[in-house]
Amino acid sequence: xxxxxxxxxxxxxxxxxxxxxxxxxxxxxxxxxxxxxxxxxxxxxxxxxxxxxxxxxxxxxxxxxxxxxxxxxxxxxxxxxxxxxxxxxxxxxxxxxxxxxxxxxxxxxxxxxxxxxxxxxxxxxxxxxxxxxxxxxxxxxxxxxxxxxxxxxxxxxxxxxxxxxxxxxxxxxxxxxxxxxxxxxxxxxxxxxxxxxxxxxxxxxxxxxxxxxxx
Amino acid sequence: xxxxxxxxxxxxxxxxxxxxxxxxxxxxxxxxxxxxxxxxxxxxxxxxxxxxxxxxxxxxxxxxxxxxxxxxxxxxxxxxxxxxxxxxxxxxxxxxxxxxxxxxxxxxxxxxxxxxxxxxxxxxxxxxxxxxxxxxxxxxxxxxxxxxxxxxxxxxxxxxxxxxxxxxxxxxxxxxxxxxxxxxxxxxxxxxxxxxxxxxxxxxxxxx
Numbered sequence: 001x002x003x004x005x006x007x008x009x010x011x012x013x014x015x016x017x018x019x020x021x022x023x024x025x026x027x028x029x030x031x032x033x034x035x036x037x038x039x040x041x042x043x044x045x046x047x048x049x050x051x052x053x054x055x056x057x058x059x060x061x062x063x064x065x066x067x068x069x070x071x072x073x074x075x076x077x078x079x080x081x082x083x084x085x086x087x088x089x090x091x092x093x094x095x096x097x098x099x100x101x102x103x104x105x106x107x108x109x110x111x112x113x114x115x116x117x118x119x120x121x122x123x124x125x126x127x128x129x130x131x132x133x134x135x136x137x138x139x140x141x142x143x144x145x146x147x148x149x150x151x152x153x154x155x156x157x158x159x160x161x162x163x164x165x166x167x168x169x170x171x172x173x174x175x176x177x178x179x180x181x182x183x184x185x186x187x188x189x190x191x192x193x194x195x196x197x198x199x200x201x202x203x204x205x206x207x208x209x210x211x212x213x214x215x
Numbered sequence: 216x217x218x219x220x221x222x223x224x225x226x227x228x229x230x231x232x233x234x235x236x237x238x239x240x241x242x243x244x245x246x247x248x249x250x251x252x253x254x255x256x257x258x259x260x261x262x263x264x265x266x267x268x269x270x271x272x273x274x275x276x277x278x279x280x281x282x283x284x285x286x287x288x289x290x291x292x293x294x295x296x297x298x299x300x301x302x303x304x305x306x307x308x309x310x311x312x313x314x315x316x317x318x319x320x321x322x323x324x325x326x327x328x329x330x331x332x333x334x335x336x337x338x339x340x341x342x343x344x345x346x347x348x349x350x351x352x353x354x355x356x357x358x359x360x361x362x363x364x365x366x367x368x369x370x371x372x373x374x375x376x377x378x379x380x381x382x383x384x385x386x387x388x389x390x391x392x393x394x395x396x397x398x399x400x401x402x403x404x405x406x407x408x409x410x411x412x413x414x415x416x417x418x419x420x421x422x423x
Contacts, residue, residue: 058233066226070233077237081244088251091259152340177341 003128010132017140018196022108026100027141028185033149034157037141039093040100043086045134047078047104052118052130059119071114072105079104109133147188152180264304267321267330268294271301281401285394291402300324303402305395306334311387313337316346318388320395326362326403328392336384343384351378351385357392362400365393 016022023044030036054074055062062070083101086094094101104110113133118126150156154170178184264274271294280288290306302323308315314337321329333347345351356374360366366389367373370382377385 061229062233063222063226063229066230069230073230073233073237077240080241084244084248084252088248088255091252091255175341180340 003125006125007128007132010129010134010136011139012136014133015136015140016109016133017137017144018193019200020109020112021193022112023137024189026103026107027144028182028189030097030100031141031144031148031185031188032152032180033096034142034145035093036096037145038138039086039090040097041134041138041141043082043097043101044104044107044109044137045131046082047075047107048110048113048134048137049127049130050078051075051110052113052126053123055114055118056121056123056126062119067115067119068111071111071119075110075114076105109137143192144185144188147192148179148184151176152178152184263319263332263334264292264294264321266332267304267319268302268323269321269330270294270323271296274304277303281398283401284398287391287394288398291398293402294321302329303399305398307391307394309387309391309394311336311338311346312343312381312383313339316384316387316391318391320392322361322395322399324403326399328358328360328366328396331357331388331392333388338381338384342378343381345378345381346384346388351376351388357389360392360396362396362403365396 010016012019014020017024017027026040026044030040051071051074055071058070058074079102082104083094086097086101113129117129121129146156149158150170152175154175176184179188261274265271268274274292274294277291277293280291284291285307287307287309288305289308292304292306294301294304302321304319304321306317306319308317310316316336316338317334318336319330319332319334321331323329331352333352336344336346338344338346351357354376356376357366365373366375368375368377368382368386368389370377371386371389373389375385375389
């Protein structure tokens with residue numbers, strides 16, 4: 001696989017949210033607003049890229065028997081850095097994301113990539129993998145929140161830390177609050193998963209068809 | 216034997232080294248972010264205090280909670296206006312429908328509720344979450360509340376209009392206000408010749 005393919009792999013073919021269905025806890029919990037999704041997505045991307053690079057660098061030093069504790073220490077270090085920097089620079093966002101920032105430590109995407117990819121690949125490829133997976137996660141969160149925020153809150157792109165009041169789309173009485181609550185998260189995610197699976201199946205079928213026709 | 220011991224030593228050394236390096240990095244990050252985080256927290260607290268007790272310029276935290284304070288009271292601040300006591304702000308955390316409702320209640324020296332701010336809550340979005348809105352907090356029956364005039368919901372024989380479908384959340388806020396009033400009363404009456412006398416006088420022609 002070329003480096004570029006390693007990168008796009010995380011965005012489409014193995015998108016963490018829609019294809020691997022990993023990291024569901026933060027996905028369901030924080031995709032209530034686009035700003036939250038972006039904050040969470042970028043935080044996770046930073047941790048993914050950094051931990052992938054460090055773990056790839058150390059892959060020949062870390063003994064097999066203690067690799068999981070070593071990975072967790074590396075991941076936890078970057079998560080704590082993100083947590084502290086976010087608390088100091090964007091306190092509003094930090095408060096909303098709350099416990100889900102420290103919980104990036106146990107995000108299956110990050111440990112999964114460390115174990116499945118970074119521990120077996122070169123630094124460059126691990127970097128691209130981290131970036132692709134991170135952006136794939138971010139895009140998935142953005143897609144979910146871009147549906148949930150307007151339907152549930154009636155606004156779009158509210159970002160209090162940066163003084164942006166957001167766009168008012170739907171009037172007070174017509175909002176479906178359920179979309180920013182837990183059931184709405186499951187409904188939106190379920191419909192999106194179904195749609196994306198259908199689309200993926202169609203694409204694969206079409207590709208198989210053209211191959212056949214070409215022969 | 217020696218080989219096994221060596222291998223085990225390596226496991227310990229690698230993990231210890233990684234932990235030590237990450238500890239060092241975090242200490243550096245903490246050194247730069249900690250003062251800023253503390254400052255932001257202090258600012259947020261001061262803003263909330265000033266909002267609850269508009270007459271006061273600076274605040275002093277009371278170190279010990281008064282005896283007999285309600286179980287939900289967590290912090291008490293004294294407000295001063297040019298070194299004159301201007302009232303108290305009480306932080307209370309009554310239980311709502313979804314969890315604790317953390318709020319601050321300011322009570323002016325005259326014994327009246329001066330301001331209420333809900334800092335955080337986990338009430339149902341769209342129903343109980345309306346406890347943070349002016350439509351509920353700024354209603355006459357709450358603003359008129361004070362020592363000797365404890366606010367109460369209509370359902371409980373008072374005059375406060377509860378939020379539709381969120382009686383439990385509304386009642387939590389009212390309970391918080393009343394616990395704050397009780398704390399304020401214990402302070403005001405314990406200062407002889409202070410504003411407590413006024414409060415006592417007001418109480419005479421109150422409901423009691």
